[in-house]
Amino acid sequence: MAVVLDNLGVFAGGLALTLLVALSASLGGSVVGLLTALSRMAPAAPVRWLAVTYVEVIRNTPGLVQLFLVYLGLPNLGIRFSPLGALIVALTVNNGAYVAEIIRGGLQAIPKGQLDAAAALGLPRRVALAEVVLPQTLRAIHPALANQFIQTVLASSIGTVVGVEELTQVALILESRTYQTVEILVALTLIYVAVTVLLAALMRRLGHRLDRGYR
Template sequence: MFVNFWEDVVEYGPGFLAATVVVLGVTIASILVSWVCGLLGALGKQSRFAPIRGVASFYVWFIRGTPTLVQVFIVYFGMPQIGIKLSPVVAGIIALGVSSGAYVAETIRAGLSAIPKGQFESSLALGMTRQGMMIRIILPQVLRIILPSLTNEAISAVKNTSLLSTITVVELTLFAQLMIATTFRPFDFYIAAALIYLVITSVLSQLSAFFERRYARFS
């Protein structure tokens, strides 16, 4: 059985490599989208303007209260109904990014709450603008606090790419399913896909640990 497993890995290795590239590309793009959405959502929930707070709160409430797979279907299958048609990859990136962004927003909001209010007041008293204060003083500290949570969300983003197999994005899960339909060897291909996911998430965990140690050294 193990001989056949390695034979399959070698024979279909290029296909697995291509699918892994898709996973990495979608993950990186969706993480960037999630950070933008998360930052806007966190700042929106702390805005002094009620309409902005309401929109941000609704975004976080709706996304966290509905399944990610349904959100993928809304973007890919639902948006064309209102005249917006997206490719499977673009729809997947937007759906996963917006979905993850709601959790990132709560993570950033928690990080902002952990910063003593005196730092906000002192920065403004020194004549800094709010934008300058956030970029130079507050956000670097928030990043150090929320880095572990951001890593967990990035790992979830990697695993959530498997949901895009439902909208014909040929990532690891769909590639494995296509090969299983040809070879009738589900154990081999699902195990191979699982091992690749495991390698990617393990590398992310190690990178997070490395940056946490660096932040701790300079804090």
């Protein structure tokens, strides 16, 4: 494992970029997902149809294909991204579809009677949504959102195909230089496992705080 110990900085740099990509895509995906979830519940049929089409297309195609469309397809329309930008955009679009379903499920789980009760008390609908519905929705969907973030961390490895030097890519570059295949791949596996376990623990702790805050 000497090759791993000698290149801890390389792995750390790749991991930092992996987390940056995942965080950026998750934040962007949350915005897209919220707008899509609300669109799926909109009264206008064309809006609902567009939202459903987006969700179904994204959820039923590989993330790798989506990355190729962004990185190789969009330049034909005059839209170009750097490899890193293409990865973040592709993961954001991918995240948006899954987050939309998570949010929609959370909103539908809130009894409609709560909004009716808030209206009976004279609360404006916007205030009722912000003060009554959204806190309960966030509490309900937090575990699913946390899992989606972890999946995004793992999915960022598709950046290797366009040359983004995230964790997997730097490991492959190091392997091509040292030929220490087993040691490097074992280290890569252990890093991913450690990161996902730590993230899961942090998300659970955050979830407990949300529960206490709601009570």
